[in-house]
Structure formats: structure tokens, C-alpha cells
Amino acid sequence: xxxxxxxxxxxxxxxxxxxxxxxxxxxxxxxxxxxxxxxxxxxxxxxxxxxxxxxxxxxxxxxxxxxxxxxxxxxxxxxxxxxxxxxxxxxxxxxxxxxxxxxxxxxxxxxxxxxxxxxxxxxxxxxxxxxxxxxxxxxxxxxxxxxxxxxxxxxxxxxxxxxxxxxxxxxxxxxxxxxxxxxxxxxxxxxxxxxxxxxxxxxxxxxxxxxxxxxxxxxxxxxxxxxxxxxxxxxxxxxxxxxxxxxxxxxxxxxxxxxxxxxxxxxxxxxxxxxxxxxxx
Ligand code: AMP
Numbered sequence: 276x277x278x279x280x281x282x283x284x285x286x287x288x289x290x291x292x293x294x295x296x297x298x299x300x301x302x303x304x305x306x307x308x309x310x311x312x313x314x315x316x317x318x319x320x321x322x323x324x325x326x327x328x329x330x331x332x333x334x335x336x337x338x339x340x341x342x343x344x345x346x347x348x349x350x351x352x353x354x355x356x357x358x359x360x361x362x363x364x365x366x367x368x369x370x371x372x373x374x375x376x377x378x379x380x381x382x383x384x385x386x387x388x389x390x391x392x393x394x395x396x397x398x399x400x401x402x403x404x405x406x407x408x409x410x411x412x413x414x415x416x417x418x419x420x421x422x423x424x425x426x427x428x429x430x431x432x433x434x435x436x437x438x439x440x441x442x443x444x445x446x447x448x449x450x451x452x453x454x455x456x457x458x459x460x461x462x463x464x465x466x467x468x469x470x471x472x473x474x475x476x477x478x479x480x481x482x483x484x485x486x487x488x489x490x491x492x493x494x495x496x497x498x499x500x501x502x503x504x505x506x507x508x509x510x511x512x513x514x515x516x517x518x519x520x521x522x523x524x525x526x527x528x529x530x531x532x533x534x535x536x537x538x539x540x541x542x543x544x545x546x547x548x549x550x551x552x553x554x555x556x
Pocket of ligand 1: 306307308312313316317425426428429453455456463465466
């Protein structure tokens with residue numbers, strides 16, 4: 276496994292790889308590190324279908340708000356490298372902020388995510404978050420020029436906004452959505468779970484339980500969003516639910532769910548930690 280910390284080294288590798296292996300495909304897995312089995316599932320998906328897998332590990336400052344946890348965000352360089360090497364990753368790209376944003380002025384985002392999708396839900400409480408996400412994702416796409424890039428359905432809004440950017444800008448790559456990985460009890464894996472106490476984790480299990488209750492209700496034939504939300508909120512009673520919405524892939528609220536185009540998104544705050552989960556129907 277090779278580890279690159281500069282954009283120059285990465286670019287040199289990509290140029291050589293592409294000229295020496297014109298038929299071979301490159302898979303990119305963008306992450307912020309503190310890797311867990313959720314990230315690993317994306318890495319494995321890339322290893323399965325691409326000839327060369329590049330994992331980026333970069334805690335991107337432009338997607339964090341002023342009062343958010345950029346400085347506290349877990350950084351586990353050695354453990355992450357071990358996970359990547361063991362999985363069989365070819366390249367890890369772990370740049371410093373100064374590599375990705377060489378001038379302070381470049382910390383201003385230059386690309387605006389479409390407001391209708393970016394200023395709602397996560398974007399409502401995290402102003403500018405998706406501009407920062409798109410800024411770094413576009414930088415990574417331009418540096419790596421991957422054939423495929425792998426993103427988790429766990430961050431549903433992020434995935435949909437990235438897919439929209441790729442479509443709108445005719446970017447020459449495929450976005451591969453990957454299923455949510457959960458622990459044995461159903462809690463969606465997240466680097467931020469590390470902030471929770473054991474009792475916080477027990478409370479957090481009710482989030483996936485609420486989505487399971489919705490799945491069962493859908494299987495019983497219930498299609499009405501209001502009723503499905505009521506069922507989910509019953510399971511979450513007593514918890515601080517920041518939002519629970521039933522939307523289409525443009526993130527617009529819908530009254531009746533429709534197969535293959537409906538998303539149920541929930542954010543619950545437990546012990547000050549915002550926990551996201553969702554159900555793609
Ligand atoms: P992050 O390091 O949080 O930026 O996540 C990097 C990628 O891993 C994103 O595409 C996430 O959606 C994905 N991811 C994080 N947690 C999970 C999970 N539990 N299951 C599947 N994908 C995940």
C-alpha cells in the first residue's frame with residue numbers, strides 16, 4: 276500500500292497509472308477517517324469492482340460550522356492505515372489541510388450546492404455544510420479522476436446532492452451508493468457513536484427500532500406519510516428528535532410513499548450527539 280500526503284504525489288501516481296493501465300479502473304472512497312465497518316464496506320465494494328482502490332482520509336474544515344466539532348473530530352491515523360492495508364487498498368491519500376486548501380482564501384467555498392436540496396434538513400442547522408462537502412468532493416474527483424466513487428446511504432442527503440452535482444456538471448464518473456452498515460443491535464455505525472455513553476447507546480437503538488416499525492407498517496400496506504411518522508415518533512417518544520421526514524429524492528415532503536423514490540430521514544440528538552439514520556424505500 277502506498278500512502279500519499281501531497282496532491283503532487285497523488286497526481287503523479289494517477290498520471291502514471293492511467294498511462295500504463297489505460298483499461299484499468301480506479302475506485303475512490305472519500306472518508307474523514309476514524310474508519311469503521313461502514314467505511315470498510317465501501318472499501319470492499321470498490322476493491323470488488325475496481326482495479327485500483329484509493330481511500331482518502333481528510334477531515335474537511337469547510338464542511339464544519341464554527342461551533343462544530345472540527346478540532347475534536349476523532350483522528351486515528353495508525354488504526355486507519357492498518358484497516359486499509361489489511362483490506363488490500365492500493366493507495367491511501369491523507370493530506371494536511373494546507374494541501375487541499377493551499378491558501379487561506381481557498382477555505383472559502385467556491386461551489387454552491389443547489390439551495391432547494393442543501394438548505395434543508397442537515398443544511399438547515401449546518402449552514403454551508405454541503406457547499407463544503409461538494410468543494411472537497413469535487414477537489415478529490417479532479418485529483419483522482421476515478422471511474423467510480425463510493426458513498427454510504429447513511430449520509431442520504433449528502434449522497435443525493437453529490438449525485439445531483441455529478442449529473443448537473445456531466446462529471447465523467449459513476450457514483451455507487453452503498454447500504455448502511457449497522458452493529459448487531461441495529462445502530463447505524465458512525466464515528467460520532469464514540470461520543471456516546473453506554474446508556475446513550477441503548478437510547479440510540481430506538482432510532483433503528485423506529486425505522487423498523489415503519490418498515491413493518493409499510494409491509495402491512497400503510498402508505499400515508501403522516502401515519503408512518505406517527506408510528507416512528509411513538510418509538511422515539513422521550514428522545515430529542517431534531518427531525519423526522521418522509522421525502523422524495525429531491526428532498527421534498529411527500530404525503531404518500533412510493534416505491535424506489537422515498538426516503539425516511541431521522542436525526543435524534545442523544546447526549547449532545549446528533550445521530551442520523553434513514554430508510555430508503
Ligand atoms: P465519513 O468518514 O463520515 O465522511 O464517511 C465516509 C463515507 O462512509 C460516507 O460516504 C458515509 O456515508 C459512509 N458511511 C459512514 N458510516 C456508514 C455506515 N454505517 N454504513 C455505510 N456507509 C457509511
